[in-house]
Structures are given as structure tokens and as C-alpha cells.
Amino acid sequence: MKTKFVSALALLASGAVTLLAQLDPGNPLNGLEKLKDYETRRASSSDPDWKNGNADARPIAPGGTLTLAELEGPGMIVHFWCTIAHDAPFYSRLLTLRMYWDGEENPSVECPIGDFFGIGHGVDKAFVSLPVKVSSDGRGRNCYWPMPFKKSARITVTNESDQRCHAFYYYLDWQKHPSLADDTAYFHAMYRQEYPCVMGRNYLLADIVGRGHYVGTVQSVYLVSPGWYGEGDDFFFIDGATEPQLRGTGTEDYFCDGWGFRVQDGPFYGTPLWEGYDTGDRGTAYRWHIPDPVTFTKSLRVEIEHKGSQTFPDDKGDGFIERDDLMSSVAFWYQTEPHKPWPAPPAGKDRLPFREQTLVVGYKAVPAAKHSEAPLEVQGVGGATDGKQLWFRPADANAWVEVPFTVKDEITAELWVKLTHSWDYGTYRVKLDGKDAGTFDLLNANATPTPHKLGFHTLAAGAHTLRFECVGKAEKSKGYFFGFDALQARIPVYSRPASKDLRDLQVKPQ
Numbered sequence: 001m002k003t004k005f006v007s008a009l010a011l012l013a014s015g016a017v018t019l020l021a022q023l024d025p026g027n028p029l030n031g032l033e034k035l036k037d038y039e040t041r042r043a044s045s046s047d048p049d050w051k052n053g054n055a056d057a058r059p060i061a062p063g064g065t066l067t068l069a070e071l072e073g074p075g076m077i078v079h080f081w082c083t084i085a086h087d088a089p090f091y092s093r094l095l096t097l098r099m100y101w102d103g104e105e106n107p108s109v110e111c112p113i114g115d116f117f118g119i120g121h122g123v124d125k126a127f128v129s130l131p132v133k134v135s136s137d138g139r140g141r142n143c144y145w146p147m148p149f150k151k152s153a154r155i156t157v158t159n160e161s162d163q164r165c166h167a168f169y170y171y172l173d174w175q176k177h178p179s180l181a182d183d184t185a186y187f188h189a190m191y192r193q194e195y196p197c198v199m200g201r202n203y204l205l206a207d208i209v210g211r212g213h214y215v216g217t218v219q220s221v222y223l224v225s226p227g228w229y230g231e232g233d234d235f236f237f238i239d240g241a242t243e244p245q246l247r248g249t250g251t252e253d254y255f256c257d258g259w260g261f262r263v264q265d266g267p268f269y270g271t272p273l274w275e276g277y278d279t280g281d282r283g284t285a286y287r288w289h290i291p292d293p294v295t296f297t298k299s300l301r302v303e304i305e306h307k308g309s310q311t312f313p314d315d316k317g318d319g320f321i322e323r324d325d326l327m328s329s330v331a332f333w334y335q336t337e338p339h340k341p342w343p344a345p346p347a348g349k350d351r352l353p354f355r356e357q358t359l360v361v362g363y364k365a366v367p368a369a370k371h372s373e374a375p376l377e378v379q380g381v382g383g384a385t386d387g388k389q390l391w392f393r394p395a396d397a398n399a400w401v402e403v404p405f406t407v408k409d410e411i412t413a414e415l416w417v418k419l420t421h422s423w424d425y426g427t428y429r430v431k432l433d434g435k436d437a438g439t440f441d442l443l444n445a446n447a448t449p450t451p452h453k454l455g456f457h458t459l460a461a462g463a464h465t466l467r468f469e470c471v472g473k474a475e476k477s478k479g480y481f482f483g484f485d486a487l488q489a490r491i492p493v494y495s496r497p498a499s500k501d502l503r504d505l506q507v508k509p510q
Helices: 002-013 362-368
Strands: 039-044 058-060 065-072 075-086 095-101 109-112 132-135 140-143 147-149 152-159 165-176 186-194 203-209 212-222 234-238 269-274 282-288 294-296 299-304 307-311 317-322 326-335 354-361 376-380 388-392 400-407 411-421 427-432 435-441 448-459 462-472 482-492
Touching: 039 065, 058 065, 058 152, 065 075, 065 165, 075 152, 095 186, 147 152, 147 186, 152 165, 186 203, 203 212, 203 326, 212 299, 234 294, 294 299, 354 362, 354 400, 354 411, 362 376, 362 388, 362 400, 362 482, 388 400, 400 482, 411 427, 411 435, 427 448, 435 448, 448 482, 462 482
Parallel strands: 109 186
Antiparallel strands: 039 165, 058 165, 065 152, 075 140, 075 147, 075 165, 095 109, 095 152, 132 140, 186 326, 203 299, 212 282, 212 294, 212 326, 234 299, 269 282, 307 317, 354 482, 376 388, 388 482, 400 462, 411 448, 411 482, 427 435, 427 462
């Protein structure tokens, strides 16, 4: 049996087989030869004129809600796939997924659609796990959580951005059953966030009343200051216990990793998004309790500490101090009774850890830009702002472009410059007000506007200069060309006052 189970996991890790919860874990193909007593059904975005049409998606207006399905039970959803065309940055944090079972007033699933599929922050990123797989560079989302309902199911998506969702494609594959067992439990997924984490108390992952079992956690973090956020332990308080029956040894330990995080994925745990240990870096980790669900008969409270390391301006360090990072999460569980209502999640824009502000649009800056002797013009390119970019075509490495811009009010923000990569582009150094901000090799097989981090900067109100200097080219590049789309500022929604450090914010135990 052990050998079969290991072989099955090997198949899962390769993506060859998806294991549904109702199948024998000894072999994911067991049971397929047996006749089924349910009807196979699907709700999808297929064109109603399926014989002649190809309008196989649904738009969602800003603030609008799309009903994906209204199903009559008894039944069980066994596969949910979607892919989305949306112009809003971080759109998957701005689309809210809700699922209602058996006519309930409060949804049993309520969270941003990206977080539901395992990636926070509105980021598109591919990864593979057992119940969730995301492909197409993060745009093809699949989940295989069994989601039963006895009377009815209603699934909706709300567009909480200020831009139109052009196309929402989806499949909801489900089974119409004659009946469901009396002990069938309902699937739940609830989002919450703390921006920032509240000093003096642990971060709350779940607060559940009823009988059921806990099956997963997705946790996302945005670092407010440099350092390691993950020394915090996880605690599970089962059935009203005053002391946690399950106690952890560190955040990366709970997520089944060790000695920090790095990008990786697998059937039951992973960190599909991990940018590092600097201010503004983001991470998302998942942990599926599929071999080890946490059972409860009356209640379950799940907490995790938000503690880690910090080095202070006086060169003193602390490896286990409470941190005020921005944290968000989704808890996944099954329970039999109607769930305890949770507060509604924050509005879409309030789920983002920063506000984006465009400081310069490349093609609009062409008339005011200064440059070395070479053609400078506006060029159309897919993926750039308004489909256009500043295009510079020098013949050698002695090339530069200067773009002036003005900031109305002083800002402290993480700056990103969006530069085009292509087969005949050079390597360019970026300078902000005369100071080096990064050097980027722009070689790529296709013309692709790509964002690059310049770090955190304080820009005073007034005039500034963004300069691009050619420093050569990659060996395989056919030229020294350059394309500039935009300079953007990500202004954190929370920043610690300059007069404070973490030591000032610590809350002493009572």
C-alpha cells in the first residue's frame, strides 16, 4: 500500500492525474471502472448559440456581478476552471468569488478569485498542487475541491475594480446525485486581512463554530520593512480549548518548508510567490491539510504569530520581534451546520497593499525628452500603455535618453519602470536624478513590455529626471534599441512613522 501511495503522489506531482477526494488514496485510478449513479452536468460561459457562435465568455461591468451558475441539487461541483481578460492591474484581487449553498443568506465562499486559487496580491503565477493547479503563466485557474450541496448552489463573481472585465471564461463541472449522505459537509473558503497586523495579538486565520474539518490555508504577506517575517508559530484551538492542541515552530515550518521561503510548489504545500526579504517584497504560501485534516466537533480557532527578525538603525537586531507587515489569508474547511457569518471582506481597492500612480507615460514624454543622436519616436507595441511606447533606435552603445517628469506632492514609494524587451534591444542603466537605480538586459525573442523594480525612493514635490544609458548589449542581441513604456510608483497603504521602529510598537504581555 505504501508503494502504491508513493507512486500515486509521483503521478500527482507530474500533473498526470488529479486525485478527487472521493477516490481511494491508495491509487487515484481506483473506482473508475465502477458504474456511477449520478448525472454529469456543466455550467459554462459557452455561447448560447453554440452551433454558430464563438462568444464563449461573459463581460463584467465595473461594480457588476456575474452569476456563473444556479444549480438544483442534490449535487456536487467537482471541477472549476476559469480564465480572465481584464485590463485592471492586480485584477484577481479585485474580483470577488462567492458561493451559496442551499439558499443560505451568507456565502460559504467569499474571497478574491486569485486568492481562492492559491495566489495573493492579484498576481498571475503558475503552480501545481493537488486540489489547485494554475497554468498559462497564471491565467488558467483550476480547482478540484469537492463542493456538495443538497438543495441548491449559486456561484457569482463581482468586479470590484473601476475597469471593465472584458471576458470571464469558465467551466463548472458538477454531478447531479439522487441523494447525498447525511454526514456530507459543505465546503467553505473565507478571506480576511490585516493592513497592518495588529500588535499585541496573533493574526486570525479562522474562527469557526460547528462540526467539520479544516483543509487548508493560503497566506500572503507584504513586507513593511526588511527582514524575515516568518518566525511566528501556528496555533489550533479545537472545541473551545484555552490552550492550543496543535502548536507550531515557525511560519515556514507550518507551510512544510524550512529555513525561510523560496519559490516552489507541490501536492500539499508550496510558496508559488516569494520575492525576498526587502521592504515591498511579497509572498504567498499554501498548505493543504488533505492527508491531515484538522477535525473539530464544536469550534475551531486558528491563529498564527506575526513575528520575525529586524535590524534597527542603531545596528541592534532582534530575531524574534512582532512585525507590522500587511497580511492576508484564506481559510478552507468543511462543516455540516450553517457557518458562523464572517464580516464582509474589504472593498476591492482596499485589498491591495499599495496604490499605483503613473509618474511618466513613455510615448507622451517623447516631445520633451532629450537624447543622443538617434531616432526617437512613438511606436505601437502590444502590452504597453495605450498600446504605444517611447522608441529609441541608436546604432551603437554611445546612447542615452533623458525623460523629465514632475511630482505634485512628495511621495515615498517603490518605483517600477516598464521597459520593452526584444531581439534587437540593448542593455541599459537607469538613473533617477543622477543616481543609479538599476541595469537591465532588454534582450528577448519577442517584443514584451516588462516591469523592473527600482527600489524605494522619496521624491520631493517638483521636477525630476529619469535617464537611460546604454551600457552595451547581450551577445545574441542584434542591436541597441530601447523602448520605454512607463514609470510607476507603488505607494504603500501603510508605512510606519519615521519616528518609530518596531521596538516602539511592541505590546507587553499582560
